[in-house]
Amino acid sequence: MKVYGHPASGCTWKVLATFHEKGHTPDFEVVDITRGAHHTPEHLARHPFGQVPVLEDGRFRLYESRAIIRYVDAELSGPALTPADSRDRARMEQWISVECCNLVPPLMELVAPLLWGRDPGAEALRRARARVEAALDVAEGALAQSRGFVGDAFTLADLSWLPYVQYLFIAGQGALVTARPALAAWWERASTRPSWQQVMSRSGRGPEARS
Numbered sequence: 001m002k003v004y005g006h007p008a009s010g011c012t013w014k015v016l017a018t019f020h021e022k023g024h025t026p027d028f029e030v031v032d033i034t035r036g037a038h039h040t041p042e043h044l045a046r047h048p049f050g051q052v053p054v055l056e057d058g059r060f061r062l063y064e065s066r067a068i069i070r071y072v073d074a075e076l077s078g079p080a081l082t083p084a085d086s087r088d089r090a091r092m093e094q095w096i097s098v099e100c101c102n103l104v105p106p107l108m109e110l111v112a113p114l115l116w117g118r119d120p121g122a123e124a125l126r127r128a129r130a131r132v133e134a135a136l137d138v139a140e141g142a143l144a145q146s147r148g149f150v151g152d153a154f155t156l157a158d159l160s161w162l163p164y165v166q167y168l169f170i171a172g173q174g175a176l177v178t179a180r181p182a183l184a185a186w187w188e189r190a191s192t193r194p195s196w197q198q199v200m201s202r203s204g205r206g207p208e209a210r211s
Contacts, residue, residue, distance in 0.1 A: 001072070002027040004046060005053035009033065010163030011065035012053045013199050017159055018069040020195035022078030026055075066096060069156050081156045088150050095142075095149040095157035098135065099164065106131035107164050111171035129176075132168075136176055136183060143182035147189065158190055166191070166200070 003019075003026045005012030019026050031037045031052050038050045046054045047063045055062045055071065062068055073081045083089045109128040112118040120128070139161070142149060149157035165187055168176055178184045190196065 001076075002029065002056045003053050003068075004029050004031050004043070004056070006031055006033045007203050009052050010167060011051075013163045013166070013196075013203065014159050015053050015055070015065050015068050015072070016199045017162065017193075017195045018072045018081065018156070019076070020198055021081060021154070021159070021193075022072065022076045024076050024078065066100065066160065069159060073156060081154070081159065083150055083153065083155060088153075092150045092155045092157045096160045098138065099157075099160045102138075103132065103135040103161070103164055106135075107167065111167050111173065114171040115167065133176060136180060140180040140183045143186045148186070154190070154193070158186075162190055162196060 001019075001024075003012070003015055005015065005028065007030065016026070016028070031043055033052060037043060038047070038052060043054075044050055046056075046061060049063075051063070053063070053065055053068060055068045057071075057075070062071055070082070083092055106128040109120055110125060110132055112120060113125070139149075146152055148154055149161065165177055165183075168174055177187050191200075
């Protein structure tokens with residue numbers, strides 16, 4: 001399998017970490033989004049929205065990171081990251097949906113000024129922070145009951161949340177995590193997994209990524 005992505009892309013991080021959790025390493029080709037390579041005709045043929053990552057498995061091509069990690073988990077040998085039990089599997093999908101719909105939109109607005117130099121204004125930042133805190137509060141309640149989002153297992157739900165919690169630390173908003181004991185304990189466990197450490201070591205991010 002081959003992944004087209006960028007070392008600083010959170011969506012690329014979760015895909016690469018999924019490979020590592022399965023005990024595999026994909027071929028990796030950098031699409032330099034800092035120089036507009038994601039908008040070239042060549043890349044738009046892979047991803048019609050001009051984003052990363054993209055997966056190729058022979059003649060099969062797939063974009064959207066949440067779809068890719070499900071495919072990788074299903075196709076590759078190694079530890080299962082999707083629960084066998086239907087209720088646990090539904091719970092995993094619930095938390096991936098919460099990440100996608102309730103956490104990521106306001107979080108990306110909150111971290112935009114530092115990470116990408118975009119300032120949406122003080123009022124928009126205040127609203128974004130409140131929505132991020134609301135999502136983190138819900139996660140805190142769940143993680144107070146178990147080590148992961150689905151019981152004590154490490155699943156695709158945990159992998160889905162990792163990049164965005166990482167962004168909070170990179171953007172100097174880590175106190176939103178450390179103020180919540182169960183979430184902070186989850187972060188300490190998840191972010192020190194070898195798969196995530198390997199991905200972050202190649203991301204170009206320094207020690208601030210975890211502090």
